[in-house]
Amino acid sequence: MNQDDHDFDNALKDLPTPPAVVTELLTSIDRADADVAVLAKKVATDQALTAKTLRLANSSLYSPAAPVNTIQQAITFLGFQTTRNLIIAAAMTTCFTARRCAGFDDKLFWRHGIAVAACARVLARHLRVNQDLAFTAGLLHDIGRLVLVTLHPQRYAEVIAWRSTHDGTVLDAERAVLGVDHVLAGAALARQWHFPDAIRQALAAHHTPDSPGAGALAALIHVADAVAHALDLAGEQNEVVPPLSLDAWNALGLDQGEWLQVFRETELQFEEIATILTA
Structure with missing residues (x-):
């Protein structure tokens, strides 16, 4: 591919x-x-x-x-x-309607996206930056996975199977099986659907927030993604926290007390938003 x-x-x-x-x-x-x-x-x-x-x-x-x-x-x-x-x-x-892809759960996918969106919004409020932009970017950060599942449901099942037998990330599995990953797929969708530049940039760099020109929103989404995985809000089996950029984490400048508050607020907001958006 x-x-x-x-x-x-x-x-x-x-x-x-x-x-x-x-x-x-x-x-x-x-x-x-x-x-x-x-x-x-x-x-x-x-x-x-x-x-x-x-x-x-x-x-x-x-x-x-x-x-x-x-x-x-x-x-x-x-x-x-x-x-x-x-x-x-x-x-x-x-x-995106449910696709026949063995091992891929649409509802879990959106629950994770909503968890990242909730955390991103909480972080944005603490940092006094645009909360709505952060929420939307968080929700859509992995939209490229849905692109790949929708275009190639059977082959994406191979991606899921590869990851279950190898010690690697989702990106590793996608690249090994498909030759392309959800970051590139998400960037392509963002171009075609005319997402705003800030969200397109965040989607493209949320796994590489230290890359040149990644931008502050990408760093925020990167950290929110790690927090959402660490809190296991989506309820995925065999939850794995992706590699975290300490530079991105430190750039947010929050102390331990503030982080505990972020965790609590994220957990409180998540279930209500998930109930509404996945109903």
Whole structure:
């Protein structure tokens, strides 16, 4: 399967496409003239998407003083950027349907993504950086695995089998069996679906946060990924914490007390978000 970027991008045409409103949100992410009323009407046409977004808006994650009953109210209460990211998160968890791939569990996949998203959001709040961007990047950090599973379900089963018999990471297994890994697959999807630059960069470098130009968000997601694995929030069998960059860990500048608080907050937020997004 050793393909160049052009071949990979062509292969992505076989993937499911996100709801039209999500494509519009992603492509207009930097526009200041977004029409809130038009967005609300478009989201309202997708009942499942609306329901998940409103359940998130009413969760303890945001703790509104009064119930949020419409997308318009969500935008008013949460702001356009936060609502946009909640809509993207809600849509992405339903965009890829279950695939026949032995050993791959879609629900566990999303539970891990949600765990990383929850931790990333908590870290972002402690560091006073954009919490919604961190949440979305955390949720989507391993989206390349779904790309590979969707395009090659039988061969990805071989990836899972390889890892169970070798002492290696998921990346090692993917490269050994497929000749490509989920980082490259995720980067290709991010290009095709017009993810914002910060998220594309985080997806591309979340396993290599010390590489030149990786960026602060990639380092944050890298650490959140390690924390989510260490806390075993997804409930995976034979959980393994991936290699951790001490430079990325130290760059966050949190002391022991702050880290304990991060762990507690992540665990508290995870189950509620997981219940909503994987329902």
